[in-house]
Amino acid sequence: MSWAAHDLEPYAFQKHFGKRVAFIPLLIGSYGPDMLTKWLVYGVGFAGITLKAGDTQQFHRGWPGVGFTHSLAFGLLIALIIYAVSRNKVYAYSFLMGHWAHALSDVGDSLGTMLLFPFSTETYSIGAWAYAGQTGRYLDAAAYFSSFGFVWDGIWVVVALFSWRVIKRDYFYDVVVAADGTWTWLLKRFPEYLVLALYRGSYFYGITRWVAWLLWVHVLHSYDFDLTWGGPYWVEPVTTSLVEMTGPCSCPTCCGPLGACPCVTNQ
Amino acid sequence: MAANERPQPDTTWTARQTLAIYAGIGALYVTLGVFIPELLFSWWEGVPFLLLCLWIVHAVWRRLA
Numbered sequence: 001m002s003w004a005a006h007d008l009e010p011y012a013f014q015k016h017f018g019k020r021v022a023f024i025p026l027l028i029g030s031y032g033p034d035m036l037t038k039w040l041v042y043g044v045g046f047a048g049i050t051l052k053a054g055d056t057q058q059f060h061r062g063w064p065g066v067g068f069t070h071s072l073a074f075g076l077l078i079a080l081i082i083y084a085v086s087r088n089k090v091y092a093y094s095f096l097m098g099h100w101a102h103a104l105s106d107v108g109d110s111l112g113t114m115l116l117f118p119f120s121t122e123t124y125s126i127g128a129w130a131y132a133g134q135t136g137r138y139l140d141a142a143a144y145f146s147s148f149g150f151v152w153d154g155i156w157v158v159v160a161l162f163s164w165r166v167i168k169r170d171y172f173y174d175v176v177v178a179a180d181g182t183w184t185w186l187l188k189r190f191p192e193y194l195v196l197a198l199y200r201g202s203y204f205y206g207i208t209r210w211v212a213w214l215l216w217v218h219v220l221h222s223y224d225f226d227l228t229w230g231g232p233y234w235v236e237p238v239t240t241s242l243v244e245m246t247g248p249c250s251c252p253t254c255c256g257p258l259g260a261c262p263c264v265t266n267q
Numbered sequence: 268m269a270a271n272e273r274p275q276p277d278t279t280w281t282a283r284q285t286l287a288i289y290a291g292i293g294a295l296y297v298t299l300g301v302f303i304p305e306l307l308f309s310w311w312e313g314v315p316f317l318l319l320c321l322w323i324v325h326a327v328w329r330r331l332a
Binding site (some may be wrong): 200207211 | 296310
């Protein structure tokens with residue numbers, strides 16, 4: 001998985017494609033694959049109840065599971081639905097662009113994504129950094145920001161900084177608002193400085209959290225940097241073969257079809 | 268308002284002041300995030316933090332101006 005990359009990729013696309021994209025669907029597409037699934041990877045608690053996938057890697061990227069959200073076909077399906085509802089091609093392919101960027105970015109980790117689902121459940125991975133979502137969110141963050149993942153996000157931070165013109169007020173009106181009437185609707189109802197902040201929000205969030213995580217991981221704590229391929233060495237990476245080995249759970253207490261079964265990890 | 272028609276510019280802040288305010292809020296977010304990393308996990312924490320801080324700074328600024 002990638003962290004700041006998903007926040008910042010839309011601004012790079014915005015700079016490149018200008019009025020040919022709509023920023024809101026582009027951003028939603030970029031967050032889309034994790035939007036409704038990441039909560040259960042790390043666990044979410046409410047009123048003393050914690051919901052968490054038992055086998056995080058199977059749940060997040062596998063099948064059975066919600067790994068189909070990271071497939072190219074799923075992005076295309078949602079884009080077609082967006083087109084059917086809105087009759088707006090720009091909305092549809094902007095979403096598709098953001099979604100595919102996310103799915104392809106996540107190929108960088110050791111687990112990869114089922115890019116060709118439903119035609120194949122094979123996950124495609126280049127294994128540049130360890131997928132460590134199963135270790136919990138703090139160790140996952142520590143592993144990611146100690147590995148090549150930190151470099152990958154760093155590249156996007158640099159690209160975003162070089163794309164700084166896209167967050168200027170003039171650019172916002174000349175290009176972003178001109179391409180998507182949703183912003184005009186928002187500007188009629190909310191103060192300009194807040195609407196501009198909403199547009200700039202992911203840029204702000206991506207860069208600041210990249211800095212904050214680096215400080216948390218390497219200054220407040222002292223996790224070792226390991227920029228070797230597939231690192232860091234101090235976390236056990238989840239790989240494609242591990243997910244295929246465990247596969248869907250068949251135990252009698254299995255929670256159901258989404259792979260959210262606490263016993264899978266013990267197989 | 269037409270698609271690319273601009274509203275009256277908000278003259279509360281100059282461009283440099285806006286940049287300084289964003290940088291200040293960013294520094295605050297980084298500082299808080301390092302000690303309370305729960306703030307760093309989700310867009311739903313980071314972006315509302317920015318909006319809330321801007322709203323507070325804007326209100327205080329206008330009152331003092």
